[in-house]
Structure formats: C-alpha cells, structure tokens
Amino acid sequence: MVEKEAILEDKLIQELASGDSQWTYRPDLKTEDDLWNNIREKLNNMNIKKLDGHPITDSEMDQIKSFIKEKAETTYKATVWLSGERGLAQIPLSREDASLGQIHLDAISNRDIAGGQSTYEIINQYQSRKQNDSERDRRFDVTLLINGFPMIHIELKNQSHPYKEAFNQIKKYLIQGKFRGLFGLVQMFVVTNGVDTKYIAANDDPDKLNEKFLSNWVDKNNKPVRDYLKFAHAALNIPHAHLMVGKYSVIDEKAKKLLLLRPYQIHAIEAVKNASKRKESGYVWHTTGSGKTITSFHVTRNLLEIPTIDKSVFLIDRKDLDQQTSASFASYAKVTGDDIGETANTYQLEQRLKSKDRCIIIATRQKLDCLLNKCKSALEANDVSNRYFKIAKEIQSKQVAFVVDECHRAVSGQAKIEIDKFFNTSAKKALWYGFTKPSRKAPSFSYGDIRHSQKI
Numbered sequence: 001m002v003e004k005e006a007i008l009e010d011k012l013i014q015e016l017a018s019g020d021s022q023w024t025y026r027p028d029l030k031t032e033d034d035l036w037n038n039i040r041e042k043l044n045n046m047n048i049k050k051l052d053g054h055p056i057t058d059s060e061m062d063q064i065k066s067f068i069k070e071k072a073e074t075t076y077k078a079t080v081w082l083s084g085e086r087g088l089a090q091i092p093l094s095r096e097d098a099s100l101g102q103i104h105l106d107a108i109s110n111r112d113i114a115g116g117q118s119t120y121e122i123i124n125q126y127q128s129r130k131q132n133d134s135e136r137d138r139r140f141d142v143t144l145l146i147n148g149f150p151m152i153h154i155e156l157k158n159q160s161h162p163y164k165e166a167f168n169q170i171k172k173y174l175i176q177g178k179f180r181g182l183f184g185l186v187q188m189f190v191v192t193n194g195v196d197t198k199y200i201a202a203n204d205d206p207d208k209l210n211e212k213f214l215s216n217w218v219d220k221n222n223k224p225v226r227d228y229l230k231f232a233h234a235a236l237n238i239p240h241a242h243l244m245v246g247k248y249s250v251i252d253e254k255a256k257k258l259l260l261l262r263p264y265q266i267h268a269i270e271a272v273k274n275a276s277k278r279k280e281s282g283y284v285w286h287t288t289g290s291g292k293t294i295t296s297f298h299v300t301r302n303l304l305e306i307p308t309i310d311k312s313v314f315l316i317d318r319k320d321l322d323q324q325t326s327a328s329f330a331s332y333a334k335v336t337g338d339d340i341g342e343t344a345n346t347y348q349l350e351q352r353l354k355s356k357d358r359c360i361i362i363a364t365r366q367k368l369d370c371l372l373n374k375c376k377s378a379l380e381a382n383d384v385s386n387r388y389f390k391i392a393k394e395i396q397s398k399q400v401a402f403v404v405d406e407c408h409r410a411v412s413g414q415a416k417i418e419i420d421k422f423f424n425t426s427a428k429k430a431l432w433y434g435f436t437k438p439s440r441k442a443p444s445f446s447y448g449d450i451r452h453s454q455k456i
Contacts, residue, residue, distance in 0.1 A: 002158050002159045002160045003158060003159065003194065004158060005141075005156050005157065005158050008156050008158060008192075008194050008228065009124055009141055009142060009156055011229060012142055012154070012156070012228060012229065012232060013025055013122055013124060013142065015229045015232045015233060016122055016144075016232055016236060017122060022114060022120045022238040023120045023121065023122050023144070023238065024119070024120065024121050024122065025121075025122045026038070026121045026122065026123050026145075027123075027124070029121070029123045029126070029145075030123070030125065030126060030127050031126075031127050031129075032129055032181065032182065035123075035126075035145075035148065035150070035182055036061070036065065036182070038121075038145075038148045039064075039147075039148035039149065040056055040061055040064075041148075042119060042147050042148040043056060043064070043091070043105050043107065043148075044056055045117070046105070046106050046107075046117045046147070047103075047105045047106055050103045050104075050105065050106075051103070052100070054095070054097065054100060056093075057096045059096050060093055060094075060095065060096055063093055063094065064091055064093065064105075067091055067092065068091070068181075068182065068185070069181055069182075069184075071185075072180070072181060072182065072183075072184030072185050073180075073184065073204075074184075074204050074256075075184070075186075075187070075201075075202050075203050075204045075257065075258050076251065076256040076257060076258065078184055078185045078186075078187070079187060079249065079251055079258045080251065082108055082149075082151075082185065082187065082245075082246075083110065083246075083251075083336065084108065084109075084110065086111070087109060087110040087111040087246075087336070088106060088108075088109050088110070088111060089106075089107045089108040089109075089110075090104040090105060090106055090107060091104065091105040091107050092104055092105075093105055107147060107149070108146060108147050108149060108246075110242070110246035110247055113238075113239045113242045113243060113246060113247075114238045114239035114242065117147075118146065118147060118242065119145075119146070119147055119148070120144070120145070120146060120238050120241075120242070121144070121145040121148070122142065122143075122144060122145070123142070123143050123145060123150075124140075124141060124142045124143070125139045125140070125141075126139065126140040126143060127139055128140060128173075128178045128183075138173065138176070138178055140153065140155075140173075140178075141153075141154055141155050141156045142154040142156070143183075143186075144236070144241060146242060146245070146246075149182070149185050150182055150183050150185055150186050151185065151186060151187050151188065151241075151245050152186065152187065152188045152189075152190065152236070152241060152244075152245065153170070153179075153183070153186050153188070153189055153190070153202075154189075154190040154191075154192070155167075155169050155170050155189070155190070155191050155192075156192055156193070156194070156228070157169075157191075157192070157193045157194075158193065158194065159193055159194050159195055161193055162193060162196075163191050163192055163193045163196045163197065163198060164191075164211065165193075166191035166192060166193065167189075167191045167198075167200075167211060167214065170189050170191065170209070171206045171209055174203075174204065174205075174206040174209065175206050179202070179204065184204060186202045187201070187202050187245040187249065187258060187260075188200070188201060188202060188244060188245055188260060189201075189202055189209075190231075190236075191214070192228040192231070194227070194228050195226060195227060195228075196226050197216075197217070197225075197226055197227065197228045197231040198214040198215060198216055199214070199215055199217070199235070199260065200213050200214045200215065200260070201213070201249065201257070201258040201259055201260040202258060203257060203258065208257065215260075215262050215263070216263075217231050217234055217235045217263050218263045218264060219234065219263075220267050220271075222264065235263070243266075244260060244261075244266075245260075247298075247336075248260065248261040248265075248266050248269070248298070249261065250294055250297075250332050251331070251332070253331045259294070261291070261294065261295070261298070262291065264290070265290075265291055265294065265295045265298070268284045268286075268295055268299070269295060269298045269299050269302055271284070272284065272299045272302070272303070272433050273299075273302050273303070273305070273306070275433075276303055276306050276309065276401060276431055276433075277306060279429065279431065280431075281431050281432040281433060282432075282433060282434075283407070283433070283434045283435075283436055284299070284433065284434070284435050284436075285436060285437065286435055286436070286437060287437060288437070292405075292435055293325070293328050294332065295435075296314065296403055296405060296435055297328070297329050297332050297333075297360075299403055299433060300312050300313075300314045300329075300360050300403045301333075301336060301338050301360055303401045303403070303431075303433075304338075304358050304359075304360070306401075308399055309399050309400075309401050309431070310358070310398040310399045310400065311352075311353060311358075311361060311398050311399070311400045311401070312360055312361065312400075312401050312403065313353075313361045313362075313363060313368075313400060313401070313402050313403070314329070314360060314361065314362045314363075314403045314405065315363060315364075315365060315368065315402050315403065315404045315405065315410060315411065316362070316363075316364055316365070316404075316405045316406075316410060317364065317365050317366075317405070317406065317409060317410035317411075318364065325362055325405070326340065326342045326362050329360060329362060330342075333360075338359070338360055339357065339358075339359035339360065340359065340360050340362065341357075341359040341360060341361040341362065342362055343361065343362060343363045343367055345367070346367050346370045346371050349361070349363050349367050349368065349371055350371055350391055350395075353371075353394075353395045353398065353400075354391060354394040354395055354398075365410055365411060365415070368419070369415075372418075372419065372422050374388045375388045375389075375391060375392035375395065375422065376392070376422060378391075378392055379392050392422075395423075396422070396423065396425055396428075397428075398428075399428050400423055400428075400430050400431070401430070401431040401432075401433070402419075402430060402431065402432050402433070403433045403434075403435070404432065404433070404434040404435065405435055406435065406436065407434025407435060407436050408434075408436045408437075411434075416432065
C-alpha cells in the first residue's frame with residue numbers, strides 16, 4: 001500500500017527528532033515572520049556578552065534582515081558568508097544607541113558543530129509568501145534549520161511517483177522565486193519518494209540545477225542507502241548534516257557554484273582523521289574522476305584539527321603539479337579560511353616547517369629532500385654553528401603528518417625510511433597518508449577505505 005506524502009513527512013520528522021538526534025521539531029514556525037522572530041531570539045541568546053544587556057531592537061533587526069537578504073541573493077554569496085572567517089559567519093550591526101558602537105554578531109559557527117550554542121530545528125509545511133494574487137499557495141515539505149537559518153530542504157513524493165518529480169518541484173520553486181530571502185541560504189536539497197533518495201548542492205539558477213549531479217548516499221562499504229528514513233539516519237543526523245553544509249562543501253570559484261562532497265569522499269576523510277587520532281598511517285584508494293584533489297584538500301586540512309599534529313604537509317613529486325595543486329587548494333581555502341603555505345623554494349619550506357603557524361604546507365619531494373639533506377649534514381657533523389643545525393632541531397620538534405599524492409611513485413619505500421629517520425624521535429613519529437589508484441598488484445579496496453601500514 002502506497003503511503004500518503006503526509007505520512008512520509010511525519011515519519012521523517014519522527015526519525016530526525018528521535019533517539020540521540022539533536023533536531024527539535026518546531027511546528028509553530030510556519031511563516032517568514034515566524035522564522036525571523038526565531039532568528040532574532042537565537043541571535044540574542046548567542047550574543048549575550050556582545051549585546052551587553054541591550055537586546056536587538058526592531059530597527060537593528062531591519063539591519064539584520066537587509067544584510068541576510070543581500071547575502072542570500074545567490075547561492076554562491078550565501079555559501080561564502082555561511083562559511084565565515086575561519087568557520088564563523090557573523091553579522092555586522094550598528095547599534096541604534098550610537099554610544100554602543102558597532103558589533104559583529106555570531107550567526108553560525110562551523111567550529112561549533114553539535115555543541116556549544118549551535119541549535120538544530122525541523123520545520124514543515126512552511127507557507128511561502130505569495131509574490132502576487134494570482135499565485136497559488138506553496139507549502140514546503142521539510143526544512144532543517146541551523147541556528148534558525150534554513151540550510152537543508154527536503155522535498156517528498158509518495159512511492160507512486162518517481163523521485164524526479166520532487167526534484168522538478170524544487171526547480172519549479174526556484175523559477176517562481178521561492179528560494180529567495182531567507183530560503184536563499186539553503187545549501188542542500190534532498191529529494192525522495194521514500195524508496196529512492198538523493199541529494200544535491202543548492203543552486204539559485206534552476207537551469208544550473210542539473211539532475212546528473214544528484215547523488216545517492218552510500219555507507220562505508222559502498223552500499224547504497226536509498227530508503228528515506230535510513231538516509232536521514234545516516235546523512236542528516238547531527239553532526240553529519242552540519243558537517244555536510246559546513247565542512248564537506250567547496251566553492252567552484254570559476255563557476256561560482258557550490259559543490260557538496262560525495263559520500264565516499266566523506267568516508268575517506270573521516271577514516272584518515274580517525275586513523276590519525278590513533279597515530280596510525282595508511283592509504284586512500286581512488287579512481288580517476290573521483291574528486292581526489294578536493295578529498296586530499298579536506299584530508300590535509302582536517303589533520304590540523306588534531307591538537308597533537310603541528311604540521312600537515314601535502315607532498316607531490318612534480319613542480320607543475322605543485323603549482324596546479326596550490327591553485328586548487330587556494331581556491332578551496334577561500335571558503336574554509338585555511339592558510340595555504342605555498343613553497344616556491346626550499347627556504348620557504350624551511351620557514352613554513354619551523355614556524356608556529358598551523359597551516360597546510362604544499363611541497364615537492366625534491367624541495368623536502370634538499371632541505372633534509374642540509375639538515376642531516378649539519379646534525380651528523382654536530383656543527384652547532386651551522387644554521388641548519390638549529391633549523392633541524394626546530395623542525396624535529398614538530399609532529400608532522402604527510403599526505404602524499406600518487407604515493408606509488410612520489411615516495412619510494414627507501415625514501416620514506418630516510419624521511420622517517422629525520423622526523424621520527426623518541427617522542428614523535430611522522431604520520432603518512434598516501435593517495436593511490438588500485439592496481440593488479442595492490443589489494444582491492446573501495447575508495448574511502450584506509451589500510452594501516454608503516455610503508456607507503
């Protein structure tokens with residue numbers, strides 16, 4: 001028996017709001033005014049110290065609305081703002097009382113996922129405001145709010161309809177201008193008919209919301225997750241939903257559009273992060289066209305979130321790839337706010353490695369070899385007057401993690417041993433994560449699996 005859409009909707013809300021989930025169902029939020037009032041309450045609660053006992057006034061709320069609407073004009077502008085500076089999206093506010101000056105209100109923190117002041121709410125049957133009298137009433141199915149802001153929209157159809165009808169419904173809403181204003185902030189669309197569920201990065205241009213970019217969720221064993229309730233449990237739980245729109249997204253600077261990572265990329269990133277916490281090294285297997293550059297960027301940057309890791313080095317074996325990778329990483333970092341440490345020469349690599357800054361370092365094998373040879377020579381001669389003796393000691397004091405592109409050719413087993421001899425001390429041991437393609441000689445692993453090993 002085919003279940004009605006209303007029943008599917010109720011079951012989805014129950015799944016999202018039950019168990020260990022931190023989603024709170026808000027049946028009272030049905031209109032745009034309701035959402036703005038909720039956001040106002042959230043901003044007041046999140047910024048108690050900054051507001052210094054003076055809650056947001058009506059005229060100040062008008063400022064906030066204007067700012068948000070301007071940022072939500074396109075998905076690109078919304079994404080750049082929501083990503084924030086180093087993961088914190090803020091709203092500038094000139095106080096009505098001039099003596100209070102100007103402040104910056106915290107709105108969404110991608111550093112504060114599933115904790116602190118981040119709140120997660122579900123709304124359904126939102127009443128979209130009419131543009132004119134001839135327009136029909138439109139009610140959105142289910143929308144997920146982070147700190148009051150709509151971030152993920154879910155469109156449902158029952159099993160007698162293909163999921164594509166839900167996708168076409170979203171495109172129709174875009175044409176009608178329904179995803180403007182507050183809903184222009186939406187970063188992710190989910191479409192489902194209950195038995196087939198897919199997601200796609202939001203786009204304000206309906207002509208550029210292409211069906212071919214719809215993605216299934218897959219589990220860690222590459223098994224598709226099509227059922228809408230299982231999808232909600234796997235991909236829309238907290239913290240995964242916030243991670244999807246807050247960390248596992250990138251901007252295509254050239255096309256000015258948002259991209260969401262595919263599940264196998266996310267599984268790979270998380271596998272490396274978990275291995276690094278255990279101080280284990282390993283491989284990530286990938287295939288051509290699997291989005292290796294984006295995945296390796298996130299792997300490299302996530303390593304710096306481990307407090308014990310001082311430096312995260314992306315190692316490549318050719319100068320042309322060095323320039324190409326630096327350009328790609330710099331583009332992704334415009335949204336994430338990461339510091340990309342390019343190394344045009346050995347001296348820059350030296351400065352990056354010995355500094356106290358936590359940044360992504362991109363270097364070729366040749367630059368690293370050149371620097372380490374100079375350091376080793378000074379150490380072997382015990383020449384304390386040699387500047388490289390001091391540099392060597394400074395670098396050896398760092399806990400370093402290496403991410404190696406095309407590791408089957410970039411770093412031989414012997415080369416890795418030599419590098420380890422320098423970086424491995426009684427207190428520290430270098431970590432290694434190699435990206436490589438499956439071959440007949442290599443074990444067969446799906447992309448995202450990590451094999452723990454001391455050798456690359």
